[in-house]
Amino acid sequence: MYLDLDAEQLRSRLLRPLWQDAVDVWRDIDAIRNVPAARRLLDAGADPADLSVAMRAAALDAVFTALSRIDDDGRDPAASSDGGWRLVRTAPDGTPTGHGLGRLSEELLAQDPSGRAGVDLRR
DSSP states (O other): OEEOOOHHHHIIIIIHHHIIIIIGGGGOHHHHHTSHHHHHHHHTTOOHHHHHHHHHHHHHHHHHHHHHHHHTTTOOTTOTTSOOOOOEEEOTTSOEEEEEOOOHHHHHHTTOTTSSTTGGGGO
16 A cells, blocks of 8 residues: 655544544544443443543554554564565655655554543543
């Protein structure tokens, strides 16, 4: 897969929407109620704020882990002979430049609108 993104485009087109659509979506009580297990917990008296934080933390872990795998070029250290893959920048004509897009997981944390890089989800 080739993407023609500079650093700001990477943040605005990929990472910011991931934070909004995968992590912060769980701030919405209606979104939480759409998950049957979460709805049962709410109906049993769970604190909606606590459930929101738990779901946001789980979502952040999932997205962070996926981006970390991309950052690691998809290589399995146990299988050193296997190839890997990576996201690379392209020229305007679509030709790969060879410049990889890295630090995606770190950049994701910078998208936290609170400015706390997800730390508040671990309290």
